[in-house]
Amino acid sequence: MQEIKREILISKASEMLNSGAVDRVLGWKKGEFDYDITPAIFRTADELEKEFVWNDFCGANFSKYLVKETGKSENKILVFLKPCDTYSFNQLLTEHRFDREKVYAVGVSCDGMLDAGRIKAAADGISAVHEDGDKVIVDTLYDGSLTLDRTAVLPDRCVNCKSKKHVAYDELLGSDGDVIDSARFDEVEKIEKMTPDERFAFWQNELSRCIRCNACRDVCPACTCEKCVFDNPNSGVENKAAANSFEEKMFHVIRAFHVAGRCTDCGECSRVCPQHIPLHLLNRKFIKDIDNFYGEYQAGAEVGSCAPIVNYTTEDLEPGEAVERGDGNA
Amino acid sequence: MRKVSLDKLDLLFSAISGAGTLYIPVDTEAGSKYEKWESGKTLSNALNTVRSAKDFFFPQTENLMDFKMEGKSIEVIDTRSECEDFVIFGVRACDVKSFEVLDRVFLADPVDSYYKNRRDHAVIVSMACTKPRETCFCGTFGIDAANPDGDVVCYKTDDMLYMDAKTEKGAKLLEKLASVTEESDDTAVNEQKKVIAERLAKLPLAELSAEAFGSGKTSVFFDAPEWKELSESCLGCGTCTFVCPTCQCYDIKDFNTGHGVKRFRCWDSCMYSEFTKMSAGQPRLTQLERFRQRFMHKLVYYPTNNDGLFSCVGCGRCLEKCPIQMNIVKVMKKLGGSIK
Amino acid sequence: MIDMKEPLIPVVGVVTDIRIDTPDVKTFRVVTPDGKKAFEHKPGQCAMLSIPGVGEAMFSITSSPTNTEFMEFSIKKCGCVTEWLHSMEVGQQITIRGPYGNAFPVDTEFAGHDMLFIAGGIGLAPLRSVINYCRHYRDRYGKIDIVYGSRSMQDLVDYQEIINEWAKDTGVNVHLTIDREQPEWDGHVGFVPNYVKELGFSTDKIAILCGPPIMIKFTLAGLQELGFDKTQVYTTMELRMKCGIGKCGRCNIGSKYVCKDGPVFRCDQIDELPDEY
Numbered sequence: 001m002q003e004i005k006r007e008i009l010i011s012k013a014s015e016m017l018n019s020g021a022v023d024r025v026l027g028w029k030k031g032e033f034d035y036d037i038t039p040a041i042f043r044t045a046d047e048l049e050k051e052f053v054w055n056d057f058c059g060a061n062f063s064k065y066l067v068k069e070t071g072k073s074e075n076k077i078l079v080f081l082k083p084c085d086t087y088s089f090n091q092l093l094t095e096h097r098f099d100r101e102k103v104y105a106v107g108v109s110c111d112g113m114l115d116a117g118r119i120k121a122a123a124d125g126i127s128a129v130h131e132d133g134d135k136v137i138v139d140t141l142y143d144g145s146l147t148l149d150r151t152a153v154l155p156d157r158c159v160n161c162k163s164k165k166h167v168a169y170d171e172l173l174g175s176d177g178d179v180i181d182s183a184r185f186d187e188v189e190k191i192e193k194m195t196p197d198e199r200f201a202f203w204q205n206e207l208s209r210c211i212r213c214n215a216c217r218d219v220c221p222a223c224t225c226e227k228c229v230f231d232n233p234n235s236g237v238e239n240k241a242a243a244n245s246f247e248e249k250m251f252h253v254i255r256a257f258h259v260a261g262r263c264t265d266c267g268e269c270s271r272v273c274p275q276h277i278p279l280h281l282l283n284r285k286f287i288k289d290i291d292n293f294y295g296e297y298q299a300g301a302e303v304g305s306c307a308p309i310v311n312y313t314t315e316d317l318e319p320g321e322a323v324e325r326g327d328g329n330a
Numbered sequence: 331m332r333k334v335s336l337d338k339l340d341l342l343f344s345a346i347s348g349a350g351t352l353y354i355p356v357d358t359e360a361g362s363k364y365e366k367w368e369s370g371k372t373l374s375n376a377l378n379t380v381r382s383a384k385d386f387f388f389p390q391t392e393n394l395m396d397f398k399m400e401g402k403s404i405e406v407i408d409t410r411s412e413c414e415d416f417v418i419f420g421v422r423a424c425d426v427k428s429f430e431v432l433d434r435v436f437l438a439d440p441v442d443s444y445y446k447n448r449r450d451h452a453v454i455v456s457m458a459c460t461k462p463r464e465t466c467f468c469g470t471f472g473i474d475a476a477n478p479d480g481d482v483v484c485y486k487t488d489d490m491l492y493m494d495a496k497t498e499k500g501a502k503l504l505e506k507l508a509s510v511t512e513e514s515d516d517t518a519v520n521e522q523k524k525v526i527a528e529r530l531a532k533l534p535l536a537e538l539s540a541e542a543f544g545s546g547k548t549s550v551f552f553d554a555p556e557w558k559e560l561s562e563s564c565l566g567c568g569t570c571t572f573v574c575p576t577c578q579c580y581d582i583k584d585f586n587t588g589h590g591v592k593r594f595r596c597w598d599s600c601m602y603s604e605f606t607k608m609s610a611g612q613p614r615l616t617q618l619e620r621f622r623q624r625f626m627h628k629l630v631y632y633p634t635n636n637d638g639l640f641s642c643v644g645c646g647r648c649l650e651k652c653p654i655q656m657n658i659v660k661v662m663k664k665l666g667g668s669i670k
Numbered sequence: 671m672i673d674m675k676e677p678l679i680p681v682v683g684v685v686t687d688i689r690i691d692t693p694d695v696k697t698f699r700v701v702t703p704d705g706k707k708a709f710e711h712k713p714g715q716c717a718m719l720s721i722p723g724v725g726e727a728m729f730s731i732t733s734s735p736t737n738t739e740f741m742e743f744s745i746k747k748c749g750c751v752t753e754w755l756h757s758m759e760v761g762q763q764i765t766i767r768g769p770y771g772n773a774f775p776v777d778t779e780f781a782g783h784d785m786l787f788i789a790g791g792i793g794l795a796p797l798r799s800v801i802n803y804c805r806h807y808r809d810r811y812g813k814i815d816i817v818y819g820s821r822s823m824q825d826l827v828d829y830q831e832i833i834n835e836w837a838k839d840t841g842v843n844v845h846l847t848i849d850r851e852q853p854e855w856d857g858h859v860g861f862v863p864n865y866v867k868e869l870g871f872s873t874d875k876i877a878i879l880c881g882p883p884i885m886i887k888f889t890l891a892g893l894q895e896l897g898f899d900k901t902q903v904y905t906t907m908e909l910r911m912k913c914g915i916g917k918c919g920r921c922n923i924g925s926k927y928v929c930k931d932g933p934v935f936r937c938d939q940i941d942e943l944p945d946e947y
Contacts, residue, residue: 041563412672582678608749
């Protein structure tokens with residue numbers, strides 16, 4: 001259940017469209033079922049009224065769409081951002097990927113977004129999903145109504161939410177929160193405690209399912225290269241074949257390195273993976289290591305912050321120390 | 331019609347394995363997928379596999395040929411070999427129909443021998459769907475989930491598996507299973523078919539119609555203004571293409587192994603920005619053109635070239651897997667094919 | 671090993687001659703290692719040539735099928751495969767498969783007609799196979815007019831053949847033009863579409879156009895102004911191709927595959943295709 005109601009978002013967006021302050025609104029659009037919300041651009045108050053949705057399935061992060069959208073027009077676009085989305089927003093700004101002047105950012109407080117996959121797995125067919133306090137009621141096609149605990153169908157990124165604080169907005173709807181001392185590195189620690197062989201086997205198993213669909217890269221706000229190295233035939237790593245394990249695994253490791261220090265831990269990569277690979281764990285490992293070696297740093301917390309790994313200081317860690325400090329877990 | 335009790339499935343699978351390598355859908359952490367059967371592996375109860383059955387005939391990667399280069403000379407090495415017989419068990423009606431869609435492309439003249447080789451050696455054992463999901467719409471394309479095609483069609487009740495041969499290949503397979511199955515009448519199956527038909531009629535997408543689309547409709551839909559809205563959040567990731575049972579676009583690439591060259595083919599997607607790019611230019615400059623291409627192909631171009639057959643089987647995988655929840659149902663409804 | 675013929679598996683060809691046509695066009699002569707043509711073809715058809723490890727691409731066969739000794743390809747250097755081909759030496763082996771595509775209806779719709787060939791730049795390459803076919807079976811066709819233009823004199827492909835053979839045939843009129851004046855050129859100067867209008871052809875002909883899309887667009891408009899109907903004008907289309915046999919899904923315009931239903935199209939057929947090219 002979201003604290004803030006849909007009507008408030010629509011009212012804000014309609015007001016700005018009608019006054020001409022913005023000519024587009026980036027929001028969530030109704031789908032066929034309660035859970036299949038599509039990111040969409042709304043241009044009239046009428047469209048908003050008919051199709052805008054704000055519910056517990058609005059996991060999509062719009063920051064990345066701003067890169068293209070601000071380039072398309074001289075006018076402003078309104079974008080709704082949940083706390084985690086605001087980190088991506090700041091990071092993209094830090095990287096000068098879009099024009100801040102062309103965006104009216106509306107922060108929306110978020111109580112966690114449900115994992116549609118987990119809900120679908122609970123039943124053989126769903127006709128409706130709605131909430132009742134801390135419960136999720138699923139109307140199924142064949143087994144009547146199921147009641148699930150909300151916490152059981154939240155994705156990992158929401159269970160271990162890192163921040164309810166909106167780090168960027170022009171206006172805020174709902175209450176602002178704090179950065180949370182979350183347990184988001186717990187899963188990473190579990191893997192770190194494995195032996196190298198166990199760890200290898202774990203990732204071998206997970207990554208072998210990769211079908212090189214590139215959904216993770218395409219949804220990731222840190223991946224905004226106009227010509228991705230994996231689309232470049234001359235790079236030697238361009239491939240859709242998923243022909244060998246090197247290619248499947250190295251794609252993810254290379255990509256994790258490319259976004260290290262810039263990943264805002266939004267969790268979209270894992271949400272969209274059709275093969276349920278927990279990709280966010282790779283990125284969290286890097287965040288944990290960077291915190292460990294260079295001091296706590298979260299990309300996107302502030303605009304203009306400089307990621308430790310591109311910021312050379314005399315206090316930087318020496319490689320030998322990295323191994324020590326990592327206690328073999330590095 | 332034959333039948334076997336569900337607690338004897340392992341014996342059944344063992345007997346089928348005698349006729350060829352057997353693949354069955356098996357549950358994994360990431361959903362159901364086809365795996366080679368070994369004793370002890372249990373049949374998944376999931377409605378369908380995450381990856382479609384097209385993998386068996388049109389694998390994601392496949393070596394086409396090798397080359398040996400020495401100085402200025404080239405040797406072409408044909409690496410094809412006769413496939414072994416295999417059986418795919420538990421194929422749903424949608425996926426079985428997808429084979430027909432793929433056949434028309436790969437078996438059209440000039441025949442793709444790699445595909446034909448595998449196709450000829452396969453026995454399809456299909457399974458009717460007792461509990462179709464909200465994302466199913468095979469009926470829109472004339473497919474009856476209660477009456478799938480296949481060499482052998484199976485029906486699963488609470489305690490029995492019924493098997494009915496539909497083709498000569500199927501009959502031959504059932505003969506091999508005579509010792510582990512019993513003769514049966516079709517009462518239970520007919521009952522189940524009725525139940526399935528009722529359930530299909532109640533699905534949320536049961537009223538979706540493809541009437542507006544089909545052969546010769548290019549000029550009706552090509553310039554529709556709705557494409558802009560439909561394609562605007564498409565990431566161009568290609569997930570839809572890869573999970574779709576009927577998508578068949580492929581790329582041919584060379585791989586230099588250091589000891590020679592392997593020419594292989596792999597899945598490709600018309601949604602990718604490089605798909606139609608050539609040195610003379612790029613006919614599909616933005617995601618709108620690419621998005622439009624995929625759906626026009628499925629709903630108009632393919633039927634135009636294939637006697638009205640649609641290149642979509644209503645399996646619902648794109649509804650499940652698209653990262654931004656765009657899919658063919660939304661496209662069809664938006665463009666005007668909604669009520670039957 | 672399986673018995674069936676596989677269309678994607680090529681045969682080996684060897685390059686026996688390389689002629690430098692222009693700064694970026696070379697004409698390659700290809701036969702099998704035992705000196706024969708790799709396969710028979712019809713005018714307008716294409717073949718897939720490749721260097722394993724570099725790539726494979728579709729090229730129109732510029733020699734006429736009436737050439738019994740070898741096949742020729744005039745290739746412009748503009749990408750990875752073509753760059754490699756240009757760096758080849760005589761004796762280099764390549765792979766070749768084909769023939770692909772529909773052909774010009776030389777024996778049906780064209781027979782008995784006056785022919786008007788209009789080409790720009792490398793666009794002469796596919797038309798050359800038709801021109802030489804018509805020259806070979808001279809009495810099956812009426813008057814032949816050839817309008818050909820390029821950026822400069824050095825960019826005219828097959829220049830020697832045009833001057834020494836085509837221009838000398840009875841009933842064959844060659845009209846060459848270049849885009850901008852050059853001191854060593856005393857022929858016509860001007861773009862092909864304008865030259866066609868200046869020359870003013872009567873409409874009792876079949877016209878075949880081939881060249882950069884913009885040239886085709888304006889020339890077609892010019893022909894229509896002269897009174898030509900789209901059903902009298904043929905052209906070829908080009909898109910990125912991989913399989914060449916209508917299966918990989920890459921080269922379609924609407925429901926037509928350029929590798930299989932083309933590359934030859936009549937201009938009224940193009941009107942029926944969606945505006946995607």
